Amino acid sequence: MNQNQLPAFLAVLVPRILSQLIENKNITEHEAIQVLYNSQLYATLEQEEAKLWHLSAQTLYAMLDEELSTGVITYPEEQ
Numbered sequence: 001m002n003q004n005q006l007p008a009f010l011a012v013l014v015p016r017i018l019s020q021l022i023e024n025k026n027i028t029e030h031e032a033i034q035v036l037y038n039s040q041l042y043a044t045l046e047q048e049e050a051k052l053w054h055l056s057a058q059t060l061y062a063m064l065d066e067e068l069s070t071g072v073i074t075y076p077e078e079q
Helices: 006-025 029-037 040-045 057-070
Strands: none
Touching: 006 029, 006 057, 029 040, 029 057, 040 057
8 A cells, every 4th residue: 555545544444433432432523533633543543654554443443442541552463
């Protein structure tokens, strides 16, 4: 994948992550957007070379939840 294709992946993943964040944390859409876009996970997700775009929204949400709970992100091992 090249850098030009990354926005298409983010356009699919971000709404799914936001939906889980809103539902699980009982926060507003605006709050969820702030939480996600200010997270280290999102900063890494925006980097094509990090290859996080290939993970499911559910896995990315779990990583975000871990970051919010502990301040640390555990990145999955390549299979």
